């Protein structure tokens with residue numbers, strides 16, 4: 001069902017956990033299945049210095065969470081904002097059709113976290 | 124890696140003896156039972172013997188047993204066959220919210236054909252109330268269909284009382300006993316059952332074969348048309364190896380029933396107790412006592428079912444879950460929701476369904492592995508309070 | 510006594526390789542394909558491989574193949590599924606008088622549901638005329654169903670031409686190919702077939718499994734309701750051993766097809782010729798050339814089918830007949846009557862359907878025994894002119 005890459009990220013998820021003084025936090029619930037993901041960012045000089053996640057969800061949800069943190073680590077916010085659901089799924093060598101929606105969780109949570117950072121900074 | 128199978132409610136391995144007799148009826152005794160010649164005679168005889176074995180398991184007469192392609196077909200035949208044959212008497216059917224989809228979707232189809240269906244609620248243990256059944260009866264009610272035991276949470280329904288009620292009111296009573304057969308004592312006369320569905324692959328018999336018990340005199344019409352097999356109720360060349368295999372599986376179930384029940388109950392209770400001792404924030408789903416001997420269904424708060432399953436699978440344990448994420452559908456298990464579980468709690472449900480091949484060692488291994496997995500998953504969960 | 514099996518149109522023995530792979534999927538790889546765990550993954554994969562094998566035999570795409578419980582179910586699903594799904598377009602169906610009962614009785618059911626069915630006649634060779642099909646089409650016609658090859662007399666219909674006609678008129682074309690698959694070259698695209706029924710046990714595969722080919726885009730609805738197996742068109746736990754067995758049988762059929770056709774045609778023609786030379790007052794039923802490679806159907810005047818069968822059986826030969834006396838119904842074969850045979854001649858019909866296991870020696874033995882039996886029976890017959 002899942003690709004080797006998905007199983008790798010599922011069994012050894014990268015960047016699990018919380019960042020204590022995160023300056024950007026995003027949480028989304030997956031409307032389709034009720035799953036939840038939270039992303040913590042440490043942004044310095046417009047660059048994502050550190051990122052961590054917590055996820056309540058299926059194998060695909062955990063793998064996409066892990067993958068998205070790996071994809072954005074060290075990236076600028078602009079670069080991070082360009083990461084789409086499809087890009088996350090692609091980086092995992094694809095997801096089963098019924099599981100494509102799970103990748104929304106990861107990309108949306110990331111985008112929420114960046115938004116959170118920008119709005120906090122603006123204040 | 125050794126693999127441990129805890130998904131017997133999904134399907135069971137075919138018993139070695141069953142497989143052996145099936146093989147004989149595939150390659151050697153392969154005749155069509157409708158044929159006049161010796162090849163036909165030997166399979167015709169075998170089919171009738173199997174019919175007797177299935178009947179014996181249910182306390183029925185052989186001519187009240189008809190072979191189908193499985194539990195789903197038996198359920199469809201029971202509901203549609205009775206509904207259409209008794210349309211003149213009434214158009215109301217009573218069932219429950221926790222039936223298998225074979226029943227629920229057949230009911231939805233019947234609603235489109237002009238029937239009215241009452242879906243009874245269940246309590247927090249997934250138990251149907253006899254009082255609710257009684258109150259739902261109208262003068263248009265022609266059929267009550269209540270499952271014997273639930274496939275997800277294992278709760279066993281008050282079949283005898285519902286059967287009694289139906290009998291008094293002269294309404295047909297069907298029960299989907301796919302999970303109960305081979306796991307519970309069933310006597311269709313004692314329990315007042317008019318029609319009953321069963322499936323071969325849940326009782327160490329083959330997939331693709333099932334049976335329906337139809338009490339003599341019940342008015343029912345066929346849903347499939349063709350030749351005159353199964354007294355025209357279920358046309359199509361008889362699946363002889365499947366039938367013979369089901370017959371053998373029924374025979375074994377009759378012989379081993381008491382032993383299976385005590386073995387499974389023992390393992391089940393050990394597993395439940397162990398989980399309760401080792402893991403916090405859990406919820407046992409289904410009735411504490413009145414449940415299938417091999418059924419364990421537990422919600423683990425803060426985790427999601429599919430990731431739990433995948434982790435167990437990586438450790439060699441096969442199980443199932445009522446999570447939406449395993450089914451590709453929008454909602455988690457309709458059974459868990461009907462019992463009043465929230466989406467989140469339903470999401471974290473795990474079903475471990477034990478079978479006759481399982482051992483204490485299997486239980487111990489599971490009790491060793493499960494806490495580690497939960498710790499890992501809970502440490503990743505945004506829902507975890509700690 | 511050695512037994513010779515000449516009833517391959519009724520059913521065939523399961524091929525040894527087929528049985529072997531089925532056994533593996535009964536006792537070892539027994540998982541439910543819907544399960545998330547490794548037991549489920551291995552059977553899910555096997556089911557998809559079997560789907561490819563069946564598709565390859567028909568020149569179809571794998572996602573156009575759906576597994577059912579047999580030819581009867583495939584026929585029922587094709588007719589009812591298309592009829593109900595296209596009711597708004599029209600209510601007229603065209604079929605023939607010589608279809609299998611799975612088609613004829615499904616049509617009768619549909620007539621009760623408000624559909625109109627035209628049953629086309631056939632000529633003395635059991636051949637349908639394309640012209641007749643054309644003339645029967647109205648602006649309400651939604652489906653044409655013509656069998657590929659007749660199970661009793663073996664006549665092969667002008668499928669390609671009928672398919673072409675249906676395509677031009679934008680009417681769905683279904684063919685019951687239960688007898689043709691594995692005996693004829695079939696390419697659904699070349700022949701313009703939209704929907705096709707086949708059955709496992711007629712091609713050295715298992716009983717209780719069949720398939721339906723449905724061209725992508727054809728509007729059809731399910732007749733059985735339940736889980737989401739077979740993309741919801743055909744719910745119920747997949748009969749994995751049956752499916753895997755059918756897949757293997759289809760694979761073998763693909764490989765051996767040319768060889769089977771030439772072997773059977775050779776034996777068939779030898780048998781027909783031998784009977785014609787040795788026995789008088791006979792009539793070959795079905796088309797002389799355009800017939801199934803293994804089908805011999807002959808009426809022996811002045812004798813009755815059942816007594817012929819019983820006598821052959823006593824000599825170890827298994828065959829079948831279109832006699833009413835073998836079926837328990839009032840009339841002899843509807844196929845023979847549709848071809849214009851009188852009751853008497855139809856009564857004396859014998860079908861010898863050959864299979865890949867038959868040899869020249871079997872044919873010789875039959876040619877030795879048959880004349881003696883006929884002499885005996887005819888000497889008893891009041892109809893015998895001499």
Ligand SMILES: Cc1ncc(COP(=O)(O)O)c(C=O)c1O
Nearest residue numbers: 193194195223274301322745746
């Ligand atoms: C309670 C219940 N009813 C019906 C069925 C359907 O049986 P089958 O899948 O054999 O058609 C099942 C099993 O899937 C079941 O558990």
Ligand SMILES: Cc1ncc(COP(=O)(O)O)c(C=O)c1O
Nearest residue numbers: 359360579580581609660687708
């Ligand atoms: C032409 C034809 N159609 C349909 C069927 C029905 O197939 P099954 O008996 O496998 O359901 C048969 C065989 O009995 C047949 O010969």
Ligand code: FES
Nearest residue numbers: 033058061102448
């Ligand atoms: S997050 Fe629920 S299905 Fe993937």
Ligand code: FES
Nearest residue numbers: 813815833834835
């Ligand atoms: S004479 Fe006995 S059935 Fe025909």
